[in-house]
Amino acid sequence: xxxxxxxxxxxxxxxxxxxxxxxxxxxxxxxxxxxxxxxxxxxxxxxxxxxxxxxxxxxxxxxxxxxxxxxxxxxxxxxxxxxxxxxxxxxxxxxxxxxxxxxxxxxxxxxxxxxxxxxxxxxxxxxxxxxxxx
Numbered sequence: 001x002x003x004x005x006x007x008x009x010x011x012x013x014x015x016x017x018x019x020x021x022x023x024x025x026x027x028x029x030x031x032x033x034x035x036x037x038x039x040x041x042x043x044x045x046x047x048x049x050x051x052x053x054x055x056x057x058x059x060x061x062x063x064x065x066x067x068x069x070x071x072x073x074x075x076x077x078x079x080x081x082x083x084x085x086x087x088x089x090x091x092x093x094x095x096x097x098x099x100x101x102x103x104x105x106x107x108x109x110x111x112x113x114x115x116x117x118x119x120x121x122x123x124x125x126x127x128x129x130x131x132x133x134x
Contacts (some may be wrong), residue, residue, distance in 0.1 A: 066127055
């Protein structure tokens with residue numbers, strides 16, 4: 001079997017989301033996922049289009065699965081680059097079409113949580129399939 005005939009192996013990754021983000025994903029209101037980390041991990045640089053993502057509630061169970069597409073990696077983040085990412089991607093990450101006071105608080109909490117990250121992976125989400133009630 002040569003390289004061209006080799007089967008494509010799709011991998012599965014588990015990524016945590018806030019309950020609010022999972023609700024938006026399940027309603028089709030948010031289709032951009034993110035993974036921030038302080039070090040290169042099993043997701044950064046490895047996830048590929050077509051891989052399966054298990055969507056997990058923070059400190060909770062896996063409640064849905066989806067397919068990753070349009071993946072972008074952001075290395076060597078610092079405060080300036082994260083602020084730039086916020087202005088570029090905030091709308092898609094937090095879906096400000098439905099902004100409320102709680103969404104603004106979620107916005108601050110999210111960016112404060114990731115501000116010390118050194119690596120980020122952004123990806124679009126498609127084919128969301130619920131595994132349990134959100």
